[in-house]
Amino acid sequence: NAGVTQTPKFRILKIGQSMTLQCTQDMNHNYMYWYRQDPGMGLKLIYYSVGAGITDKGEVPNGYNVSRSTTEDFPLRLELAAPSQTSVYFCASSYSRQGTGELFFGEGSRLTVL
């Protein structure tokens, strides 16, 4: 009954540090996504994956990287953190392609870059 699990829930980084946000899903979904949510801005797509070994850029990919070695896991890597990356990050998965069916979201990871 876990769904989409994200870790960590909170993290403070210094400028220039790197980190990885973890995301795992147990619904056997092929499609996975990373979004960022900024106040008053809705959700913006960072990267997405249509299956293991396949990833593609979304609307705001600069400063991030992803990998998809298994169906279950879709980590998001932040290299050289900048204050502009302060945000809440959401991982999501779906059975069908985005724009055609339900997205299942994790509870989010709140990142602050100082």
Added chain:
Amino acid sequence: QQQVKQSPQSLIVQKGGISIINCAYENTAFDYFPWYQQFPGKGPALLIAIRPDVSEKKEGRFTISFNKSAKQFSLHIMDSQPGDSATYFCAPGSTDKLIFGTGTRLQVFP
């Protein structure tokens, strides 16, 4: 044709009242029109969605009204309850494209 406009930004409703949130889009290729509900500290969750072959869909107290010619769809919450207090996002899309609105914060007071 990426723009999605959601209104109002915030909404205060008395318990038992009707809450109405609107979403306007530009891309005529969109064929999937969902509303997501987000509680503080949680991720968004699908509330209700409609396809363009119908003009209205009702699930309990929640109704989507869809106007294809005006490129608008709206969420109606009947008999609004304090437990409905959340942020609501429209997210129209088509295959491999989903554009989230900026959100409407709904507060329902007893």
